[in-house]
Amino acid sequence: MASASSNRSERVLAAVPTEADQDVYRALAANAAKGVGVVTARQGRWDVAVTITDHLSISYDPPTMLVSLYALSRIAEAVTQADRWALSLLPDSLRPTADWLGEQGSPLVGLLGQVPHFRRDADGPALIDGALAWFELRTTAVHEAATHVLVVGEVVAMGSAAEPGAEPLVRFRSEYR
């Protein structure tokens, strides 16, 4: 059904997108509602942990997930170097955790000091207590894409750590819902 609407906007990007193109893209892409998660990995004796919204489940067979990480970030370095990493999906009650781990330049020392978490074993990545679901993953592929790396991993172990009736933390138009 072809249709006409008066609410339409359109912007054709320059061959080399301008800063203005990027700003418009940023605003439009923020219209994707996204569940909020935390990616964790050990880096030597340290925990690296960052709030992300760019994750997805690729396949059930075998259980396979993907996260998109800024290529020059510490979390990208930690995840691609570690033999295991984790994704925890946050309930709305953990918005303070999402804020804390979403800040640029979070401290490495004491990063998880106030974040309830647990591990499957002493060397494992931190899993966020209260997570709607958590997944421990082993990397199977890393693809470069523009400014980011796409890290594909197979699920090694998984579970839930949520209170009954927990609701998801969702981000839409740069705000939490």
Place this chain on the structure above:
Amino acid sequence: MASASSNRSERVLAAVPTEADQDVYRALAANAAKGVGVVTARQGRWDVAVTITDHLSISYDPPTMLVSLYALSRIAEAVTQADRWALSLLPDSLRPTADWLGEQGSPLVGLLGQVPHFRRDADGPALIDGALAWFELRTTAVHEAATHVLVVGEVVAMGSAAEPGAEPLVRFRSEYR
């Protein structure tokens, strides 16, 4: 802050995940809240269009997105063969469209007969009228991952076609919100 909780479950997957592993994964992965979109591509004279939740914005520089599609699907064939394809992000008012285009075995003839849509030009992919945002993309990379293909595309054109005050259609635990 290490913590103990009585609500935790844990499942370690078999080296070759069993069907029971896959079922548990399916249930846990459904805890990721996701904005609902429609992917469209022309295939010859036909429009192919499917409801998806597995999409993400990779980068602003240049504006780059990704969709994950079942490798053996018609939409994967259409998207990877077309020189342009599109992603439209749905408002909650378009839940009937999401249902219609989310059904297995949708008809090829008349697929968009009852779906309000428009195009930038006669050969372009259909864009869903009412979309919170739409993006027309050119594929820059295709990566195989388990049962799926990850299609990475650069944004060629983009815009909005939403009514004022439109809210996103969100899927959580296999239900629309």
